[in-house]
Amino acid sequence: MKCFFRNLIANNLHTCAVLFREVPRNLKGKKHSSQLWLTRQLQDPYVEKAKRENYRCRSAYKLLEINERFKILQPGHIVIDCGAAPGSWTQVAVKATNANAVQKDAGGIVIGIDKQPLYPIENATLLGGMDFTAAESQNELLKILNGKKADVILSDMAPNATGVRDLDHENIIQLAYSALRFALQITKGNGVFVCKLWDGGKSQQFEKDLIRFYKYVKCIRPEATRDESTEKFLVARGFKGIKSTSSSTT
Ligand SMILES: C[S@@+](CC[C@H](N)C(=O)[O-])C[C@H]1O[C@@H](n2cnc3c(N)ncnc32)[C@H](O)[C@@H]1O
Structure with a gap:
């Protein structure tokens, strides 16, 4: 079972960020607007998809x-x-x-x-x-x-x-x-x-x-x-x- 989950995660790393709604780290010192932008980018499924499909x-x-x-x-x-x-x-x-x-x-x-x-x-x-x-x-x-x-x-x-x-x-x-x-x-x-x-x-x-x-x-x-x-x-x-x-x- 553990192995199943390990493989599932390994094969779907790009979607994992989206599934777990990744929150960016190292935002200290960044303007509030930049923080919002970064957070939104990381949570956006189309950003992920574009990366994967080379757009x-x-x-x-x-x-x-x-x-x-x-x-x-x-x-x-x-x-x-x-x-x-x-x-x-x-x-x-x-x-x-x-x-x-x-x-x-x-x-x-x-x-x-x-x-x-x-x-x-x-x-x-x-x-x-x-x-x-x-x-x-x-x-x-x-x-x-x-x-x-x-x-x-x-x-x-x-x-x-x-x-x-x-x-x-x-x-x-x-x-x-x-x-x-x-x-x-x-x-x-x-x-x-x-x-x-x-x-x-x-x-x-x-x-x-x-x-x-x-x-x-x-x-x-x-x-x-x-x-x-x-x-x-x-x-x-x-x-x-x-x-x-x-x-x-x-
Ligand atoms: C939303 S982006 C376009 C994204 C693009 N369709 C893509 O898929 O990569 C809008 C673009 O319009 C360009 N733009 C705005 N005014 C312009 C102008 N007067 N002449 C040429 N490009 C202009 C901006 O520089 C910007 O790159």
Whole structure:
């Protein structure tokens, strides 16, 4: 019996931390906010899972759930990942689009961009240290696309949170519109746009703007989104093009 339990624990060390709700030690001298962050990280099953499955962070499970539900990423797709650091969405996109040429299907192209440095991910093109909202960054993306249009534009971009809910909402909305304006220029017919928002007063208008350009717009709060977060994702599918609609977005 003892042996059975010893083996069970040895084979499931990663889950044990979660089962026993590990509490971090050596917190002395750390700020209260850092203590909370560390405790939460250690108790978070998605952090554990990401480590085990070699994703750079827990956010991977948000895109995996979105993709499971809406099947937005297909082999051969061209994907732009805005706000890509540290890189877990890019990792998911590389696999799902076959950019790593593991399957016989067509190989996709995945391009990630972030203000933060991006450490290489095999079979992805990464633009680290670049502000997506800057014209030069978007020109760089266009140069890489070389006249091709994208199937999927993802934006998990988030500003540094100030803790002031309205201000954080305003800042993320600005990023979301920047991603949408770019998506309108470079998305293939029937393409997809996925965008993160922190909910607030302008979410509804943003959703209405999406409905002008995409046939189907759904809002999803993935399982991996933390309870205390106002985060939600808008998944817009079936890009209609911009010819038949007026193109003004805020
Ligand atoms: C939640 S993280 C993205 C996590 C990423 N999806 C992943 O799975 O690894 C949000 C990212 O948005 C980036 N970001 C915020 N504003 C940006 C901007 N103007 N241009 C590019 N990236 C930006 C941040 O640097 C941060 O890395």
